[in-house]
Amino acid sequence: MVVQYKCNNCGSDMNFNPKSGQLLCESCGLSEDISSKELSDSNDKNIKYEPDKEDNQDTESFEQDFYDSHNGDIESEHNHFDGNDGLQYECNNCGAKLITDSNTTATTCSFCDAAMVLGDRLSGVLSPSLVIPFKISKADAQQAFKKWCRNGRLTPSDFMTANRIANITGLYVPYWLFDLNAKGEVQATCTKVRTYTQGDYIVTETSYYNVYRKVDLDYLKLPCDASQKMDDKIMDKLEPFHYSDLKSFNMPYLAGYISEKYDFTDSDLLPRAKKRAVNYVDNFVRSTITGYSSVKFNHKDININQRSTYYTLLPVWVVYYNHANKDYIFSMNGQTGKVVGKPPFSKGKIAAWFSGIFGLSFVIMRLLALIIQGGL
Ligand SMILES: [Zn+2]
Ligand SMILES: [Zn+2]
Numbered sequence: 001m002v003v004q005y006k007c008n009n010c011g012s013d014m015n016f017n018p019k020s021g022q023l024l025c026e027s028c029g030l031s032e033d034i035s036s037k038e039l040s041d042s043n044d045k046n047i048k049y050e051p052d053k054e055d056n057q058d059t060e061s062f063e064q065d066f067y068d069s070h071n072g073d074i075e076s077e078h079n080h081f082d083g084n085d086g087l088q089y090e091c092n093n094c095g096a097k098l099i100t101d102s103n104t105t106a107t108t109c110s111f112c113d114a115a116m117v118l119g120d121r122l123s124g125v126l127s128p129s130l131v132i133p134f135k136i137s138k139a140d141a142q143q144a145f146k147k148w149c150r151n152g153r154l155t156p157s158d159f160m161t162a163n164r165i166a167n168i169t170g171l172y173v174p175y176w177l178f179d180l181n182a183k184g185e186v187q188a189t190c191t192k193v194r195t196y197t198q199g200d201y202i203v204t205e206t207s208y209y210n211v212y213r214k215v216d217l218d219y220l221k222l223p224c225d226a227s228q229k230m231d232d233k234i235m236d237k238l239e240p241f242h243y244s245d246l247k248s249f250n251m252p253y254l255a256g257y258i259s260e261k262y263d264f265t266d267s268d269l270l271p272r273a274k275k276r277a278v279n280y281v282d283n284f285v286r287s288t289i290t291g292y293s294s295v296k297f298n299h300k301d302i303n304i305n306q307r308s309t310y311y312t313l314l315p316v317w318v319v320y321y322n323h324a325n326k327d328y329i330f331s332m333n334g335q336t337g338k339v340v341g342k343p344p345f346s347k348g349k350i351a352a353w354f355s356g357i358f359g360l361s362f363v364i365m366r367l368l369a370l371i372i373q374g375g376l
Contacts, residue, residue: 015256
């Protein structure tokens with residue numbers, strides 16, 4: 001099932017526009033509200049998201065009542081998608097037959113460039129709950145990429161070809177957002193050391209303290225990228241995403257972009273989410289123990305439990321490029337504009353850079369030599 005959005009005015013294909021947050025017809029300029037398009041019937045989870053309530057991923061809450069109505073464990077109901085089904089899709093616009101990667105959920109027609117949203121791969125158990133729509137436009141992302149190239153001083157000169165910049169891809173990356181709760185106790189022995197002089201002696205006085213902390217922390221919407229293709233480290237560096245822009249998922253947000261379904265289920269990623277939460281808990285506990293000369297933990301008993309998960313699409317601009325047989329990736333948070341990437345280093349430019357430096361120091365040494373000899 002291919003979903004395409006036609007302009008009511010001129011019949012052209014419409015794309016999601018990051019500036020207005022609406023569907024835009026680039027032929028006649030007509031804008032259409034996303035909400036006026038029928039909400040995807042595939043969104044069977046009925047999650048109504050209130051963006052104002054929960055804003056930050058690292059929110060710590062001590063309100064015991066917060067989860068009172070919750071009965072504890074949550075079973076994940078997501079199943080693996082059978083990648084052999086429906087690899088071929090037909091463009092409603094030009095009739096071209098498109099073979100897609102089994103993970104693709106939205107793409108553009110390679111013949112007429114019309115946006116194609118693959119509805120059957122976004123329904124049932126594969127329906128995302130939430131999405132942060134693109135806020136940075138393609139033109140802005142291209143501009144940022146150019147600037148980033150210019151800032152990388154050792155970038156090969158052939159690197160900034162127009163073709164590469166044009167190949168910047170707007171990708172909705174599949175994520176799981178975890179709501180986790182950490183409950184437990186920590187016990188530590190801490191010391192305070194005081195030194196003073198008494199007559200002929202220097203006295204060092206060490207006082208010992210038993211420190212006890214009971215923690216009950218909620219970590220809301222901790223993100224883990226669920227795509228095998230995306231490098232976890234790069235994805236983590238693209239954070240934070242601001243959750244004030246989270247919307248209930250609706251297919252028109254994907255029009256004109258590439259979107260992928262998850263490779264890893266939330267249960268696959270739970271250990272990774274827990275590991276991140278453990279670091280947050282440790283940092284939090286440490287931040288509450290202050291004013292001591294030393295802290296030694298004797299006992300730590302913290303249980304982390306999953307409260308809920310949300311299958312969520314987050315926006316990323318990506319350029320893949322190959323230079324001197326090495327693959328590089330430039331990526332940019334499609335909401336905040338934060339850039340992650342490493343410019344390729346060119347041997348030629350490095351040599352020129354070094355000879356520049358050595359050339360300069362040679363001149364300085366010559367000058368020094370002349371001054372010492374009284375030649376100047
Ligand atoms: Zn139009
Ligand atoms: Zn087409």
